Structure formats: structure tokens, C-alpha cells
Amino acid sequence: MIGTVFMLCVSFGLTNCQVFADKNKFCYASYSESQLRPSNTLGMHRTSRTENPIYSRRAVPVSRGSSWWTDFPVLPLVFANSNTIPKGPCREQVQRYLKGLANSTLWAVQMFDASTKYPNGVLHGQTKHLGSFDQCYNLRAVLPPDEFSDIEEPDEVEGRYCLVRLRYQRKDVVPKRPQSFNLDFDPNLSVWNAIEYRGDFRRVKRHSVYLSLCVPASCSSQDVTTALTEPLKELANARQIHLDVTVKPSLCQARSDVPEDFTVGLKVFLFIVVALFVLVVASSWYDSSVYSLEKAVKGNEPRDLFLCFSARRNLRSIFDTGNIHPGLDCIHLIRFFLTAFAILAHRLMQYYGYPLVESTYLEKAYTVPFSMIVFNGPIIVDGFFGIGGLLLAYGVLHELDRRKRLDFTALILSRFLRLTPLYMLVVLFNATLMPMMGSGPYWESRVGFERDNCVKNWWTNLLYINNYVRPNEMCMFQSWYLSVDYHLYIMGLFVLWAYWHLPRRLGYPFLCGLIALGTAIPFVITYVQDQQPIFLGLPFMVEARRDPYFVGHYVKSHMRIGSYMVGVLAGAIVYDHKNATWRLPKAWSRVLFILLAVGFPIISQALAAKYFDPNSELHPLETAAYAGFHRTAYALGICSIVVLITIGDGLDFHYNFMTPRWVPPLARLAYGAYLLHNIKQIYDIGATRSPRVFSINNCLWEFVSDMVYTFGISLLLSVVVEGPIRKIVKFILTKRPSKCPAEGSNSYGIKKIN
Template sequence: MIGTVFLLCLFVLTNGQFFAGKNKFCCENTSDSRLWLSTTLETRQTLQAENPADLQRAVPVSQGSSWWTDFPVLPLVFANSNTIPKGRCRKQVQRYLKELANSTLWAVQMFDASTKYPDGVLHGQTIHLGSFDQCYNLRAELPPDEFSDIGEPDEVEGRYCLVRLRYQRKDVEPKRPKTFTLDFDPNLSVWNAIDYTGDFRRVKRHSVYLSLCVPASCSSQDVTTALTEPLKELANARQIQLDVTVKPSLCQARTDVPEDFTVGAKVFLFIVAGLFVLVVASSWYDSSVYSSEEAVKDNEPRDLFLSFSAQRNLRSIYANESSHPGLDCINLIRFFFTACAMFGHRSMQYYGYPLVESTYLEKAYTVPFSMMVFNGTIIIDGFFSIGGLLAAYGALRDLDRSKRLNFTALILNRFLRLTPLYMLVVLFNATLMPMMGSGPYWEARVGFERDNCAKNWWANLLYVNNYVRPEEMCMFQSWYLSVDYHLYIMGLLVLWAYWKLPRRLGYPFLCSLIALGIAIPFFITYVQDQQPVFILLPTLPEVRKDPYFLGQYIKSHTRIGSYMVGVLAGAIIYDHKDATWRLPKAWSRFLFILLAVGFTIVSESLAAKYFDPNSELHPLETAAYAGFHRAAFALGICSIVVLITIGDGLDFHRNFMTPRWVPPLARLAYGAYLVHNIKQIYDIGATRNPRVFSLNDWLSNFLADMFYTFGISLLLSVVVEWPIRKMEQVVRTKQ
């Protein structure tokens, strides 16, 4: 029965009915079995002709035909195209068409794996994935026939492609409405819901991705060439302008993937194996050979070897020592912000990738509370402010002790603490990660990450990747490490100058730098008429292609204000360490609510108008928000630490901010930040089906991210991060 259906479909196609818009079977005497049989035989004989692709012909289209009811069946358009370039691809397509008429399994499997007709487009389901594995794993040995070279057997494999069809009415320019809406009058034209008129909240319904399974001998360019002319002929008959695009990264076959481990993958595995051998050997020596008598002896090589002891590193990770009433609160802030970053990056998977109901995502923009998520990128400024606070406290302590700062040693120590684990993750992304899976978006995401890391790892190593080739940045979240490193170096210079100045001049000096940090984004936003915040769009599959992300968001000079707020807070806390004065209870609680709660929530929620396309934006107001909101959020976060340090009556707040389970997780935050995106990229690349934008799925994915990420971070901390820290401590104490 299935074979008969396919044969009838091909009969309609070869008789010109496809291009006449008749995507259904019709004949006058459907009850006459002889007519069905004769049709089948005639179609089979026709398809076995020398060049069946030349049989395609266009038929005049009636004026009543509709683009929506006559949407092309993509695999049939491709198989019958006259414009397939000559060569092996064309011969295999001709063989495919013949075997499809014969109901041969491999041909039907190729046809079955392709998308026939899009559904749910009006609700934003614009990506239709078909059956990836059915196509990707297709492989068949073909006996010789008239399409084979000199009678030799042939082999066919599947190539899975996502074809983008972008369509709009001819000679009709969509007009911007007076008021953007997410609801449309059902009695008006469907083009009101299809046309893109500037509402960035909406998925672009005039751009549809359809899966197409073709022989692996056909390239993405062959597919584009084969589809462009017949599809445009169909579209022109209906006054539609149609563009066909097939990106090489979205057109992949199993034959494209190397079967053996690459040299880079072998190097990565060798490094990892060597580290595990060191950890096992050091742990065995620490537990079985090392004694208390040896502990009193000065032996630097032995101490360096013991830095890899798993027992010692686990004790350091799980240690729970109180050092400072205010600084202890930073552990919870660091863990919470790391979790928020993971949650935010997980939410980015819903932008530009297959969704069943994009309307849920679009309407989320209209919910006021959604700014806690959509403008959640502001939490990064909390990270920077905490980094500046800790840098200030540590640098001022060292200056008071030694009366000088060893800039070279401090910068080098920071480099050695951050870089080994960082480069190991970069190497993993460039070598082993691409070999761990497959999927419709595998090459577009994992392959994209592989290529960027292979080409630009040196920019990550030198911490300049936020300025050098940022559009090809390896690990998109790594920009934070470069900005933090730049600001740390700047902070050391600022703190040395602050320490030299009398306090009556030192505090105004720091405040002037905060003002400079506010003025820079203010000036850029006002002069260049740019958006003030990073707006995650439903049409943004890759942040490294967003102009605001590349031009402002990842630049060190736009984050000076947040970092200097932290430096000022660190200076206040350090200068207060010997003071007996305390802020009164009433003022402490009032300022905590005003700054820690009010400033953080207000600075984040005020962005709502910039996520509303109906808002009237004034350049000066927009620039003011761009300049002040990050520093205001940083002030709110740092006020927690400062008020708990100098305030009175905040015992409950301190106890809440210093639970015993947080310090170990906070120590794993750096590793978690580095590796959390690996699982998320894997999920995107390997996705086979559209997902639903729902809070339940969102939270389920997030909890899985937390479990996997912190588990892997614990392993990497024991094997790489903490051994490096211990070795650095051993070397520093010997100096």
C-alpha cells in the first residue's frame, strides 16, 4: 500500500500536476482498478527512462491557487530538478528516483526521512527536523544499472540537510504597524501574522527550515542549485519572492566525520591519562608512605608531588572555615550567580532552535517578572564587583604588610591559577568533543566551537579573545575571564595609587573611576544610538553574531564601573577591619533593603521598556540607563558584604548568607563556569525533536545541568585546579 501511494505521487509529479499546485491524488474513476494498475506501470516505465529528471515541466497555474495549500514537497522537487550539476550526485539522484518508483527500501527511507510539509508555522514552529538518524545512518550497496559507471556496483549514503526557505509577497513591503501585537485578527490576511515588521519578540515565520535527505555525494551547493530554479518558478506563479539557502554546516553526512582519533584528541587523552596517574600515585603515596616524620623535613619536590593528592585536595574543597563576617557571604553570592549564569545560558537554547510553540516564548516578553530572566545578563556585573572587592581587600593587605606590590608575581600567579584548567577545556572542545555525537545542529554548534577553538586558542591563552576575533571566540562565555583579567591588572594599579594617597583623597579617586566607568557606556550608547542592554532575540541562534554582544557587552572598558564599585567596597571593608564603630541597627536594615534589595531589583526590572517594541525611547534616557544600571546592580551586591561587615542588627542576614553547604560549591564555581556550556552545546547539537518552551522543561534541564556540571567540576578541581593551586603555594612559600 505504501509503495502504491508513492508511485501515485510520482505519477502526479511527472504529469506536471505538482507544479500546477495539485498536492493530492485525483482521478475520475478511482474505483477502476485497471486505471490504477496502468498508471503504476506507465509511471515505472517513464521513471526508467535515460534521463527522468528532464521530464519535469511547468504547467500554467490557475489564479485561485494558494501558496499555503500548494506548498512544495521538497524531496520530490529535488529529485525531479533539471538543475542538479552533472556528476555522481546527479546519477545517484536519478537512481534514487527510479528506486523510489520501485518502492526500494533505501530510496523510500531517504524520502521518508525528509520533511514533506511544514506544520504549526503560524505558531512559530519554523524548524522541521524530519528523521535525522534515518537519513544519517542510511547506507546501501547498489547493484550495477544504467546509471552506474562501466557497470560497477555503487554505494549510496544519506546526507541530512536543513533547507531554509525565506518567502514574502512580491512588490509588497511590510509596513511597521502603529502598535505591535502578538494577537492578530483571524478574519484578516494570514500575511499579517507572517510578515516581519520589526517586532523582535516574534519568531520570523517567513523563514522556514525543512529537512531534506539526499545522497551523500551531493554537496550543500548541489542541493541549493537543484532547488532554487524549480522553487522560484513555483513561487513566481503565486506572486511570492522565495530565497533558498543550504548552509554547509547544516548539511552533513557520516562520511564527513573522521573515523579515527585525531592527533589533537590523542594529545588530550594523553594529558588526561597523565594527570590521573599523577593523582593516583600521589594519593597512594600520601596515604601509604608519607609519614609525620617526613612532614617536618623540607623537601620541595615531594611537596609538589603531594599537591596532586586527592585526599588533600578534597579536604581543601570541603573545608568550612569562617574568616570574615562579610567576606564569608561571598560564597553564597558566587554560587548563586554561577547557577544563574547556567540557567541563563540554558535558556538561550530556546532562541533560534526548534520549538513546538514559539508563542509561549514570545508572550513571556509581556510578563513583567520575565525581566529577571531576559535581563539576567546583569548578574555578570555582580561577578565583576565581587572580583574587585576581593582584589582590593587582598592587595591592600599585602601593601600594609610589605609596603609594596609585586605586580609581576601577582599577575603571573593569577595566570597560573586560571589557565591550566581553562586550556584543558579549550583543548577538549577543539579535539574530543566533536567526536562524541551527531545531530541536525551538531556541525553548526559543536563544529563551530571546534573550529573556533582550533583557530583562536591562543587568543584565549593570552586573555585577549574579547578584542581579537570575538566573532570567532572559543567558548562564548570565556569573554568574562578576559575582562576579569584585564580589570584585575587595572585594579592593582588603582589600588597602589589609592594606598599611596591619603584617605580623604583616596575615596574621591575611586569614585572618579566609577564615574568614568559609567560615562563610557553612556557616551557609546548616546553617540552611536545603540541599545542599552543585551536583548536575547528569538531569532538569535548564536550570540557571537550579535552586534551588541561583540561591540559592547564583552568589552573590558564597558565594565570598569562595576569593577570599581567592588574596589571601593573592598577598600571600605579593609579600612574598617580595626574600627570599633558600627552602623546603627535601623540604618543597617534600611540600607540593606534599599541597596541590596531595591537597587538590584530596580536596576534589572527597569529594562522592561527596552524589551517592548511599542516603547518610545529617548536617546538621553537610554544612554543613562546604559551607563548606570550595571554600576547600580554592582552597588546593590557589594552592599550586602559591606553592611554585614560594618552594620549592626544583621545577624539573621549573615546566618542566611553563610550556610555550611555553600563554601565547597563556591570553590567549584570556576570549574562549573568553564564546563557547564559543554553539556548545553551537546544537547543543542544532538537534538532530534522540537522542544516546548515551558517552565517545567526549563527547570528540568537546569537541574540536570547543575548535577552534571558540579560533578565534573569536582573531578576537574581534584585533578587539575587544586593541584595547581597547591603547587603555586609551595613555590611561593619557598621564595
């Protein structure tokens, strides 16, 4: 209301409104008793500055009926009237800004209009108020020389958009933890009951409010902090409130901060992309117009390598739907489902710590038992590890039986060369081109944060050590999975080599012992260090890489040994059964399928509900047990699908359901989709201009667009990068055939699943 009245005053040039103070004063939007008396036609009482306490620089007593909520400061006016702005270009342009407001100059009013005047909906969790980003960010004006300045050259002013965090709490009052947490509050009690943080981690922190402020671009984030701290502190002290003002550089951006020239890295990225597309186009043309199998000369290796870039051959490999093995065929659907669920879970994480209109919807979702399938979604990664161990075991055992030896160097190098080119191309994109593709209130804090991490720590991704080296500055937060998978892949090679040399009566106990070891590691760490058992996605979490549990435990390879070894054991069972004639009876097959494949994943996720409930009593031993067993149990449930369909009887319906013809192509695009999906998600957050509403409908619609974008681009990159590189690696590291190999079988003799 006050902001509206102010704009009317400025627009009509009415000086009797007295909303401005001179250079040594500042003003607030305040509903004091004097302003509630009969007013003029514009709704504001004509009162002198000495009568109205809001113009006084000294601490003022609180009048009856006046409180922090009614005396909330009008931030742009506090800034413009601040006497603590350091001398320099910022202070000079702020003085011109203040004069421009008094004269109703367009650029100055535009700067004021882009700023937040008063927060709304804070009690329901709308703590981030974004104002008008584009109106501020695109502001540029050439000002005539100041008549009171010695400088005769015209001055240029641009807008800088900042998000100012105001964190407030009562002085000398320590919020007491209630006996029982409840998301609903008695409306007749103090508002502080709903505002103060009392230990309910499900709730958005309402005592921390972000307000947008448009200032001249010559002012830095430190200048804004200095300008606001002292005057806001006076207001807060008068109300017995402690107020903390923070303006992060990443949330204070101007168009002039963005470099206009192409960097060397960007030129390299564009050169690589253009070169790859030229190769694909040329190879596809040669394959379809010139190359002939009848006239082909055997042993022409340069030509065969060139044909690996043929789009026709790579598309044929992607869309091949031939059968391999009853159990292994099911992995396509499992992989696609887990990838889709990971994309949905990461989309949900974008609602944490970012603008929401009604945070109560998100908070109350934690009280719904079924929601654990989503909120405990990080457990699905252990399904990936289980499947990875299963495929490795099947392939390595086949290789050992066929060749009686294992070329560790070739296998490790092959894995590295198959995964890394596309991986590094996405890292290079994040570091170079992505930051230039948009803008927004959170652009620098999200996209810029990703850029800086990738520029600084790309080598940790290349060496697959980013989950141990600088994990809090990890490039691409989901890339920890690749490092863990690579470490466990190497470990799995040696484990399977040892298993193959053992008699089966000792080999299976050996693998079970490793599973027990992998289960004991998180159990002991959780119990000894008194850690939480799972990664908790909570409403106030802005960035996972700043969460201590995420960087200290969740991303570590030694915490996932149990899940991977479950997959290795499952793969050994599937492989050893290929020459067996017995099958599990129908009744046992169906019972075990329900118990293991359905029950274990659901139960292991659902049991996490108590850790999302602040009213739960947590016992250290029980917590450690859950930390140790839940990941292994989930991987066991996923891998049991493959095992039971392989060795069980009477599961024809289950097999047909698990092997639709449309799934294999999508499953082969899962790796690219996993690398790419977060790009669209951080773009959406970085470019957002307004708060969103958390709802099932919105989550699903955004999930659909994520799937279409990521799998569509993954198809393109699979044809241009992933497919050619994998075929070239196979061409070089295996016996060289007469032509570039199709995506048929891998070096282990089974058709490629991953």
C-alpha cells in the first residue's frame, strides 16, 4: 500500500506527501498512530518529520500498535537515503538516483519500481520476493552532466539486480523446542511461533526473507550491504530485534558483469562440436552413397574408423530390439525406470530453497507416508549399482571361461574411453556455453556456480576422483555416481577374478562376505560418528554440495560396496545357471518375486519416514542398522528381478511386462540423459522470474518436459559422440574386423546392455 501511494506521489509530483528525506535521513513504510489519523485525499496525513518517528535517525520508542510487521522497511528508500554508502561512483550515482526519484525521472522510477517494496505471504513460506528482474537488469540510461558536479561528461547508469537477505530474530529470546512439532499453529498465539525456527526441519525458514533491490551497477554487493546494515539495524534495535543483512555477490548481478568476448574454452567447445557434426554428415553420406559391401576392401582400417561415425549405423544400433537372455532383457526397463525416477527426484530438488508461492504444500507432503517413495528417492542409485555389478559379473565370468585370463588394463581403459568423451563434452558445455544462454535472479548462483566448479575442478571429473577430492565444489553434482561406479567397476574386476579361481562352494561365501563388509561399513560409520542414515532432501536446502552428509558420506565409494557386491553375486548366479537344467518352482518364484522384487524396494524406502519426522525418537543402533542395510536391501530387490526371471518358472507374464519393445532404445540413451538432465533443471531455476507453486501437477508436467528434452538431446549426442566413440574403442581394443563393428555384442560375448 505504501509503495503504491509513493508511486502516485512521484507520478503527480505532490510534495506534501513527504515520502522523501534529505541526504542524512531515510524513511520506512510504517503504519504509526499519527498516520492512522484522518488523512488527505491520497490517504496520507500531512505530518512533519519531527512528528513522524519513521524519519528519525535515532532509536525511537515503539508506539502502541506498532510492530516489526507494520514497520517493515521500504528497501529501495532505505538504500537511497543511506548515509553509509562508501564514497565513489556508487555514492554519486545513488545521489542522482534520489534526485531522479524526486523529479519523477523515468530511469530512477524504473529502478525503484523493479525493487520489492514489502514482502507478502511470509507466514505461508513465500520468503523470496523477486521483483522485476528484467526491468532492472536491462536498465541503461545516459544521463546529462550533473549541474552540481565538476565533471562535464555525461554519465551512464545501468541497473544491478540484487537479492538482499534479511534474517531476523528476537533479542534475548531463545526459541524453545516444543514437545511436539505441528505444521499448524494456533492463530491466537504470537506470530513468532510460526516465524522462528524451533527445530522442525520440514519447514521453510520464515525468519530469513529475500527481497529484490535494484541499484546502480556501479554499486557492488558489499556497497549494498554497507548501505543497508546501519539504518536497518536502528529500526531493528528499536523493536528489540536482531537483524542480519546479507547480499551475496552471486545474487547481485548486472549485465555489464557478463563477458562479451568468446573465451578460449568456448572456442574449443564450438570447434569440437562442429568437427563432430562434419564427421557424422560426411560418414553418413559416404555410408549411404559411396560405400558398398561388395566392393569393400578388407583391412582398410581408416575407412572402417570413418564409418563408425555413420548416423545410419549408430541409429540402427540404438533401435535394435533383439533378445539376448530372459533375465538380462529385463534390465532395459529397469534402467529406463531408474533413470526416469532419478530425473524426477532431481526435479523435485529444484523446489528446495528456491521461490515458492505456498511452501506449506511442500511441508505437508512430508507427512504423507506414500511420499517417501519420492523423498527417499536417492536410494534408487543403489539399484543402478546393483545392475552394474550384475552386468559386470556376467560379462567377466564369460570372458574368463572363454580366455582363461583377464586383461585388466584393457578393460579399465575401455571403460574409461567409453564413458569419458561424452562426459567431458558436457563438462565443457557447462564451463563455457551454458553461462551465456540466459539470465535471471538465480542465474549466477546456479549456472555461475556450476561454471566455476567445472572450470576449477574439471580434472577431478576426468580422473574420476571428484567424490573424494573437493566434493563440495564438484562439477555437475550428479557426476559423483560415475566416479563411484568406476571405482567399484575396478574393484569388481579383481573380486570376480578371485571368485573364478575359487570353487563355487567357497566362491559364493566369498561374495557374501564382501556384501557383509559393504553393509558393515555404513553401519559402523553411522553409529560411531552419530550420523544421519540417509540423505535428507529438505525444504531449506539450496545446494546439495553444501550439505555435510552429501559430500562427506553419500557420494563416497566405500558406502556403496554392499549394493555393488549384491549385483556381482546376482550376476554370478545368473551366469552359473546358464548350463543348469533345474528351475525354481512356480509357487516359490511368484512368492519370492513379490517378497524380494516388490517388497524389499518399497519397504527399504518406506522405513525412512521416521527420519523425516522431527517427532520421532531415534535410537543410534536402529539408525545405524538402517544405514547399513537399506541400500543393500534395495539393490537386492532390483537384482532379484533378473535372477528370478532367469532361474524361476511361471513368470512369463512378468517377463513380457518387463520387456516391451519400446524400452531398449530408451535404455541405451539413459547414460546421456543422466548427464544432461540437470542442465535443463538448473536453467529453469536460474532463469525463473517468479515464485512457483509446488504441486503434483506441476512436478509431473516439468518431469515430462525434462524427459522429452533430455532423451531427445541424448539421442542426438548418442549418434554424434557416444555411439562412434564406443565403436572406435571396441575397434581398437578388440580384434579388428573388416569393418566398424555394429553395436551388437560387447567384448564379453553378450549384447550390450549399458
